[in-house]
Structures are given as structure tokens and as C-alpha cells.
Amino acid sequence: MAFFRRTSLGPLTVAMSLALLLGFGLARGLHATDDMRSQLDLFSQVLYLVQNNYVEAPENDKLIKGAIDGMLKTLDPHTVYLPVERAQRMDEEFSGEYSGVGIQFDLRDGAIVVIAALEGGPSYRLGIQAGDRIVEIDGKPLSKTLTNDGVFKLLRGPAGTTVAVTIDRDGETEPLHFSIDRAKIPIESVPxxxxxxxxxxxxxxxxxxxxxxxxxxxxxxxxxxxxxxxxxxxxxxxxxxxxxxxxxxxxxxxxxxxxxxxxxxxxxxxxxxxxxxxxxxxxxxxxxxxxxxxxxxxxxxxxxxxxxxxxxxxxxVNSFGKGLVQNQLRLGDGSKLL
Missing domain, CATH: 3.90.226.10 (2-enoyl-CoA Hydratase; Chain A, domain 1)
Structure with missing residues (x-):
């Protein structure tokens, strides 16, 4: 997603445009107080200064995405922003088919924690279990800054391709190594x-x-x-x-x-x-x-x-412990807020 591009908009124009967008559009929609407007003004100033003074020319889409992610991290572990591709993949999971390893997961302490291996999928057939912690993918340790979208980029791919994962499992003294053949994941919910x-x-x-x-x-x-x-x-x-x-x-x-x-x-x-x-x-x-x-x-x-x-x-036995309801709010470009 690219809200702003340096090739077409200068830094001052970017900052002014964002200030207009936030100050007049978002702030009004939120019934913002003077304090809210001052905070939005502060954000636009920071953006302007980064654009003009950072050692390298920054990418506007990364700046905005980082700002959104940082804002949502102050709320709770489950409120997230899904870029267009991730939102499309989420739609696929509940209405169509997709190619991947077939797991539901959560990110915890720098590891991919398996919530469930989807029945009939390649991970399920290999015996990957709820609670398994994926700590390496294709021989590389996971980045501490790994996001949900990053996980999908690592684990999904064309059917028939292979991805290697290293798993820490409770009760096992040594890491477990699996080579998973990506496949079309069945979506029927009553097999x-x-x-x-x-x-x-x-x-x-x-x-x-x-x-x-x-x-x-x-x-x-x-x-x-x-x-x-x-x-x-x-x-x-x-x-x-x-x-x-x-x-x-x-x-x-x-x-x-x-x-x-x-x-x-x-x-x-x-x-x-x-x-x-x-x-x-x-x-x-x-x-x-x-x-x-x-x-x-x-x-x-x-x-x-x-x-x-x-x-x-x-x-x-005890369930996973996520008995909550989240709304899916679709944004104008096709991305989502959960």
C-alpha cells in the first residue's frame, strides 16, 4: 500500500496533505478535541522532519504502515491492521482456497505459536500440534520484528513447493525439523x-x-x-x-x-x-x-x-483462551482493521 510517493510528491506536500487528511477528516470524524488536533499536528511535523532530515530518503508507505502498527500496539494484542494482500488472504481462508502449510497461528515472544493445524492440510498430516513453536523457517531464525504479514510471506507459496521449519515442542529436549510441502488447503468446515x-x-x-x-x-x-x-x-x-x-x-x-x-x-x-x-x-x-x-x-x-x-x-482440556469478538472494518483501499 502506498499512500504517498516521493517521485510525485515533495516532503512538504506530503506533510501538508497528511495534516489536511488527519486534521480535517479523521479528527472531525472522531469528534477530536483541541488536544487531538494538536497531536495530529505533531505527527505531521515529525513526518515532515523525517522527510527532510533523515540520512536516507524514507519510503512513505513504510512510514505510514509503521505509524499505524505502532498506534495499534498501544491497544491490545489482537487489534491489528491488515494490508490489502493480508486482508485478501483472510477472506480466502473463510470463503475460498489458498496454498500454504495449513496452520492457524499467533506470534508470541519471537516465535510462531501454532493454534491449530488445519485438518487435512500438510502440517496436520505431518503431526504438527497446537502449542508447537516455529523458531526457524528454511534454516533462518525468526526476526524479533516479524509480523503476521511476514509469516504469511514465509509460509505461503505455490502448491507443491517446500518450506522447512524448526519447531520447539513441550516435552521434547531437541528441536523438531519438518519439511512441509505446500498444498491447496481445504476450506470445508464439516469434514x-x-x-x-x-x-x-x-x-x-x-x-x-x-x-x-x-x-x-x-x-x-x-x-x-x-x-x-x-x-x-x-x-x-x-x-x-x-x-x-x-x-x-x-x-x-x-x-x-x-x-x-x-x-x-x-x-x-x-x-x-x-x-x-x-x-x-x-x-x-x-x-x-x-x-x-x-x-x-x-x-x-x-x-x-x-x-x-x-x-x-x-x-x-483447557481451551486456547481467546473467547473474544472482533469486528472486521474494511478500509477504502481493501485493507482491514481488526
Whole structure:
């Protein structure tokens, strides 16, 4: 993303343009106080001075991206800016296919921590587990300044290409080395649905994507035809996804007109209550939900609602601990703010 280019705009023009953008547009949109305007003026002054006095000609897109990232780091670990390419990849993960190693991850203490290896993907087939810490890629230690976008550039690539990773795993005294063949990552979110024994159905949900509700409805319908009266819902290794689809899943399991999740925030638009509908429920018998350390975000919302409403039992081990809701705010150039 390039908001400003030195080839077409001089440093004074850049600073003045940014001041106009921030001072009159953003500040007004935020109902900025005089203090806010003075801070925006300060930022434009710093930009102007860097443009004119830094030892080398700086790249404007890197300056602005760094300023955005620095601002968001003062908030919490989960609020991030996604450039256009990263935003497109995120869309792909929940609506299309992509080529990569097939993991959900988080960056912690200079390492890539695996939240879950996506079922059916190359990392899953090699036995990479939730909690594994990727410390080297292609023989090179990870940079302490590595970002999410940098991880995707390192791990994604054309199907059939190979990437080597070194992993630290709890309980192992030596690092583990894996050579992962990148592949098209399957996006279906309900890969398995079958009868465990007479009357007991089993459904595996690997993520909460745009089609999860529809996939679950089809799976439940098929299992009911086979005599299902109770359900085991497997959310192990499910790193989450769309809140709307978590609500759709709960709508199949929880009685009518029950509040299954709500959000509260500083502004009125952040406050929402989600209730089940009045439609017939396809699963109205006993329910057991399986979770593990790789169950995060939307998975924890589903499991928490099942438990809080006494709709079923939750069993397994402690979940990942990211039971929160984030909005996706798309910006004018196609990038996103989470």
C-alpha cells in the first residue's frame, strides 16, 4: 500500500496533505478535541522532519504502515491492521482456497505459536500440534520484528513447493525439523459426520467459515435420517472464525429464543445480543462438545454457550483462551482493521 510517493510528491506536500487528511477528516470524524488536533499536528511535523532530515530518503508507505502498527500496539494484542494482500488472504481462508502449510497461528515472544493445524492440510498430516513453536523457517531464525504479514510471506507459496521449519515442542529436549510441502488447503468446515453407534451422531467442525451453518444443517439432517438422538460435537483444533456462523451453529442446538452470546463495547454499535430463532431444531437430544488447547475464539463461544445454558456437556482440556469478538472494518483501499 502506498499512500504517498516521493517521485510525485515533495516532503512538504506530503506533510501538508497528511495534516489536511488527519486534521480535517479523521479528527472531525472522531469528534477530536483541541488536544487531538494538536497531536495530529505533531505527527505531521515529525513526518515532515523525517522527510527532510533523515540520512536516507524514507519510503512513505513504510512510514505510514509503521505509524499505524505502532498506534495499534498501544491497544491490545489482537487489534491489528491488515494490508490489502493480508486482508485478501483472510477472506480466502473463510470463503475460498489458498496454498500454504495449513496452520492457524499467533506470534508470541519471537516465535510462531501454532493454534491449530488445519485438518487435512500438510502440517496436520505431518503431526504438527497446537502449542508447537516455529523458531526457524528454511534454516533462518525468526526476526524479533516479524509480523503476521511476514509469516504469511514465509509460509505461503505455490502448491507443491517446500518450506522447512524448526519447531520447539513441550516435552521434547531437541528441536523438531519438518519439511512441509505446500498444498491447496481445504476450506470445508464439516469434514466428518457419521454415527458412532446406534443413536449417537458425531460431527467434526474444523473452522467457522461462511458455509459452516449450511454444512452443519446438512450433516444433522443426514444423521437424523440414520436415527441420531444424541450428538457429539467435536471442536478440537478449531481456531474459530466468523461470529455469525458460531451463532448459526448454536441455533441448531439451543432451544428457541435463547440468548447465546452478546457483545458490549464503548460505542453503541458494539452492543449486540444474539438469540436463537424459532425454527425447528435438528439436534434436540443430549449434546457433548469436545474441546482442546486448539479450540479458540468462536469455538469457545459455542462451547461456553452450551455450558452456560445447560444445553450439554463440555469435555476435554483447557481451551486456547481467546473467547473474544472482533469486528472486521474494511478500509477504502481493501485493507482491514481488526
Amino acid at each position: 466428518y459426520a457419521y454415527m458412532l453407534r446406534p443413536g449417537v451422531g458425531y460431527i467434526r467442525i474444523t473452522r467457522f467459515a461462511q458455509t459452516t451453518g449450511d454444512e452443519l444443517e446438512k450433516a444433522l439432517t443426514d444423521l437424523r435420517k440414520q436415527g441420531m438422538t444424541s450428538l457429539m460435537l467435536d471442536l478440537r483444533g478449531n481456531a474459530g472464525g466468523l461470529l455469525s456462523q458460531a451463532v448459526e451453529v448454536l441455533d441448531e442446538l439451543v432451544p428457541q429464543n435463547k440468548r447465546v452470546v452478546y457483545t458490549r463495547g464503548r460505542i453503541a454499535s458494539a452492543n449486540a445480543d444474539y438469540y436463537t430463532s424459532e425454527r425447528e431444531k435438528l439436534a434436540n437430544g443430549p449434546v457433548v462438545v469436545l474441546i482442546d488447547h486448539g479450540s479458540a475464539s468462536a469455538s469457545e463461544i459455542v462451547a461456553g454457550a452450551i455450558q452456560d445454558l445447560d444445553r450439554g456437556l463440555v469435555t476435554g
